[in-house]
Amino acid sequence: MSIIQAKKLIHDYQKIGEDGKTEVSSRAVDGVDLDIAPGQFIAILGHNGSGKSTLAKHINAILLPTHGTVYVDGMDTKDAEKLEDIRRTAGMVFQNPDNQIIGTVVDEDVAFGPENMGVPTPEILSRVESSLKSVGMWEYRDHSPNRLSGGQKQRVAIAGVVAMEPKCIVLDEPTAMLDPMGRKEVIRAAQKLNREKQVTILLITHYMEEVIEADHVIVMDQGKILMQGTPREVFSRVEELKEHRLDVPQVTMLAYELKKSGLPLPDGILTVQELVDALDAARAQRGSAE
């Protein structure tokens, strides 16, 4: 059974118009269908305003669909009685680490979720310990979040979600405000959770190097899903992506340009190593042809 399912999901934001009275609605998500199997690592791409965050907020029932339905582990997010269950099934990590840490000490913050769920005290303690350890922040348990680096703060935020033992975690541009080191820390933490605890991960990002290791990539544009597939499938369609002003990994771009200028290279090269191997193969082929 799928962990997240969206059917013809539409979301309209209500805005107050220029004259201050009439309500204008703008469509942020426009008929999205999703079906995500448990244990997958999904990356969501798309440029600013394409509706990624709006979509993400539906998975945790922070926003409710204007039309269509979202199911989280079989529960309809519109069902108010399931709200608590939905929130403990799908956790959410936001972009700005400062604005999502509630506690003034690291371990108190991680305990916030389990406390809300009414988990008994001894179990909270063990959950806090294991989740802080899983993101490598256990040594910082009695530090103030204000004195941590961005990457560390974001890992604390992840631990706070992990402590609720969700089946699925949505990360909305968790690395956008971090330096390259911090970005690596956070992505590694997410990958580890995915591999070791089979937590389904939905990662929204603008960074291509974070996408290529995903199981599945979803590209959004103007509230719709533009294309989806494995990273290789998606990044084979360089032309289309460029048309929508979307990035592709640099190596993929280089391989694409080389191919266009005549080298016999395959589509959808994702890593430097792949390109090196493909170039070697191309040279060997030419050598044997001569």
Add this chain to the structure above:
Amino acid sequence: MIRDITIGQYYPADSVIHRLDPRTKLVGTLAFILSLFLFRSYAAYLVATVFLAGVIRASKVPFKFMVRGMKAIVFLLLITVVFNMFLTPGEPLVRIWKLTVTREGLELAIFMAIRLTYLIIGSSVMTLTTTPNQLTDGMEKGLRPLNKLHVPVHEMAMIMSIALRFIPILLEETDKIMKAQMARGADFESGGVIKKAKSMVPLLVPLFISAFRRANDLAMAMEARGYHGGEGRTKMKPLHYQKRDRAAYLTLVVYLLAMYGAKRIAGF
């Protein structure tokens, strides 16, 4: 300079004072402050000094952290002292130009200075040894009976703890915005009061916008983590009085008695 304010800044250390129940520390701090105002005499303030010094020693927090909180009120302290010194009627001591320092005034000024200083240091001891969350936990549990009177105790405690968490962040942000505006030629220093106040507008507007954005984000993050008010919540570190709290209350009673005795018996 902005980050020098210590209120709400926890100093992690492993000491008896750190381990006390926050309720004990709250009651203790309150009793200490009250005692400063109730027992006004040099002898009593001597007792208070010894007590405060003892507590600071036991807290293992370097003294300089306590004094840091003082910087913020130096100005207030000066004004209080000066006003008390010159404006209290009584037996004249010295005359400077048209102003007279009276005996009563001088005494009042000294007492006021000691009180304010001890008040700040005393509350700094509490905030430095207690995480804001413990503090609000303490209030929440200590004031729980008020829940029956429909006082939203949990909500108030939550508001306080969030305010405490965001004070340093917003201060830092103020600093950042100020520097950014200064880099673009803004001038916060020169000019009269009105000009200075006006120059604050380009500082306050972005600060308010960012504060609201943060509040919005935080509310969403709290909701996402299943926050739904105080009902049905458990605690990672529930509060239980320990033996050391009983000892602390006993010490507090002894201190108050000593204060009372000092004021009554020693005649100064």
